[in-house]
Amino acid sequence: MSNQIKSGPTLAVIGAGLAGLRCAALLAEAGYAVSVFEKSRGTGGRLASSRLGDLTTDLGVPFIETRQASLQQWLSQHPDSAQCWQPSQTDFTLQAPRVDPARELWVGVPRSSVLTRLLSAGVTLHTETRVSVVWPDRQGVLLRDEHAEVLGHFDKVVIATPAPQAVPLLDALQSCQARAAAISLRPAWVLALALEQRPESLAQIDLIEGQHPEFKRILRESSKPGRAGEIWTLQASQEWSEAYLSLSGETVMHELVASWVALTGDPVKVLGYRAHRWLYCDVNSVETTQAVWDGDRAVGVCGDWLAGGGVDGAWQSGTALAQMILSS
Ligand SMILES: Cc1cc2nc3c(=O)[nH]c(=O)nc-3n(C[C@H](O)[C@H](O)[C@H](O)COP(=O)(O)OP(=O)(O)OC[C@H]3O[C@@H](n4cnc5c(N)ncnc54)[C@H](O)[C@@H]3O)c2cc1C
Structure with missing residues (x-):
């Protein structure tokens, strides 16, 4: 204080x-x-960001992609705390990952709560x-x-x-x-995983977004500027989050890891995890x-x-x- x-x-x-x-x-x-x-x-x-063992991870919005000139300007005025992340990205087919130069994704360094x-x-x-x-x-x-x-x-x-x-x-x-x-808000489960090593099938991929029954987005937290370790964040889809809102964090971890392994075909060794249930992730109907x-x-x-x-x-x-x- x-x-x-x-x-x-x-x-x-x-x-x-x-x-x-x-x-x-x-x-x-x-x-x-x-x-x-x-x-x-x-x-x-x-x-928000959260501890995961000795490391931290972003549990809320994973990056800022803004159309607000004043926000863009404010972020670029604080290069020690805000930097652009250039992930190699693809959709849930996991095909043809590439950096999209047209997207400007800002992240807090070394975690989003610094902003x-x-x-x-x-x-x-x-x-x-x-x-x-x-x-x-x-x-x-x-x-x-x-x-x-x-x-x-x-x-x-x-x-x-x-x-x-x-x-x-x-x-x-x-x-x-x-x-x-x-106003009603949509919920979201977010799972952060500390892994022993990077899955081979995702060796060239930092960000996966698109249509999937279980996932909205999967990203390699450790590929953001200023991060360490091998941390991945899995944001469940709105439908999955709504259907499994009352599950325990441990069950959510097992379910989402199983879906992830089914997607990539790679087994993973989880060293630690943090599952967070966001009751209010984003708004359904909005005022202007x-x-x-x-x-x-x-x-x-x-x-x-x-x-x-x-x-x-x-x-x-x-x-x-x-x-x-x-x-x-
Ligand atoms: C997992 C996730 C992914 C997201 N992805 C995106 C995205 O891709 N793009 C995008 O634009 N947005 C995304 N969002 C939404 C975005 O993060 C929010 O729209 C934005 O951060 C909301 O900011 P806010 O200040 O309005 O509300 P909040 O960030 O919710 O801040 C409100 C604060 O009020 C506090 N509070 C509540 N009640 C009380 C009380 N009675 N007394 C004291 N304190 C109180 C809360 O603890 C909270 O800290 C995502 C959110 C989540 C959770």
């Missing part, structure tokens, strides 16, 4: 994903004293703090945690969580609450309002679900909300 002492207006952001931290960074730059509350142990949200850490540099970050009440009163906007403890009063508050997690925080903004309640700002209640909302979904939606939404607050 960093302790910044600033004398500007106070602003709390709920959620340390890309949308919340983009908004937080712009407002901190503009002089706000920003506190960010995040229920998890670290920043990133769906750009959100970078955005959080000028804010006070409170991790492992789940906000459960957002309520404007005469002293400002009151925040309480899940134990009903007061977290403070703030001049302005930004809710930057996935839509289902925003619903209980939106009692003060009922029309937005109804919109958030109408960018962000919501209610100046009377001093509460705003941003997140991928308000701006077309995905990384670009999150970035765009966080940017739009900061601009709305600054011009209000």
